[in-house]
Amino acid sequence: MNYENILLQSEEKISIITINRPESLNALNAKTIQEISTALDQLNSDSSCRAIIITGSGEKSFVAGADIKEFSDFGQEKAEEQARNGHNSLFNKIESLSKPVIAAVNGFALGGGLELAMACHIRYASENAKLGLPEVTLGLIPGYGGTQRLPKLVGKGLANEIIFSAKMILAQRAKEIGLVNEVFPIEELLTKTKELAKTIANNSPMAISKAILAVNLSDTDKGFETEIKSFGELFDMDDKKEGVSAFMEKRKPTF
Structure with missing residues (x-):
């Protein structure tokens, strides 16, 4: 455009x-x-x-x-x-x-x-x-x-x-x-x-997206619950699996 x-x-x-x-x-x-x-x-x-x-x-x-x-x-x-x-x-x-x-x-x-x-x-x-x-x-x-x-x-x-x-x-x-x-x-x-x-x-785009959401709510009564929920949701996503695998295998993750 x-x-x-x-x-x-x-x-x-x-x-x-x-x-x-x-x-x-x-x-x-x-x-x-x-x-x-x-x-x-x-x-x-x-x-x-x-x-x-x-x-x-x-x-x-x-x-x-x-x-x-x-x-x-x-x-x-x-x-x-x-x-x-x-x-x-x-x-x-x-x-x-x-x-x-x-x-x-x-x-x-x-x-x-x-x-x-x-x-x-x-x-x-x-x-x-x-x-x-x-x-x-x-x-x-x-x-x-x-x-x-x-x-x-x-x-x-x-x-x-x-x-x-x-x-x-x-x-x-x-x-x-x-x-x-x-x-x-x-x-x-x-x-x-x-x-x-x-x-x-170079970091996890999904994790950063969830972090943005949680930080933006940090001065509200929804902040802690959003962090907890987002933390849990990331455990079922591919970026978490790649990040943990890379750490265990002593290599840089590929997101």
Whole structure:
């Protein structure tokens, strides 16, 4: 499939979605959101893809935010519809995807860009990355999950500070507070992210899928029961049989 606003490439069990709107610092508009969503559906059904990376084109910006021009004249009903559609078609989809999604945050990740990164399962960032939720400076609040995912990552107090102040967080500080996992020089970011993705891709895809489900429910009353049930279900699956056999035979498993 041909895309206008994203690039899609695959190599060695991993796929890379690159948001490619450099003229607008890769800002998210409705078409870009839909294209990413369509690409994720395509990759989720592709058995050769075991892990997905989302990044932005160039070295200045991952995603600088939502495309403000697109919603500047919205009223309440239209704004709620846009937020709900964004949640359902992309942000929640990423979080619950059966394959791990890693954000390679290269530069600005603001507003919807940070919300996109937070929806991913893992976040790596470049040293020049700047992250923040500036919505209150527009008289708004984050609408794509920012008020919900940020407290889970950094705690309620820091989330309040970041949202209320609209301050940008530098990459190293983002790592210190748990907003990103690792920080690398910009020229090493994608290489390091690929290395992690390839390591993950060599593990059991069924086990990772079950782990994603259990971790996503870790802050609910269904978390422990989901872990127990998933643990048991895996015992009847081929990946478990191959993994245990490989361990006993002192060889690497082939999943």
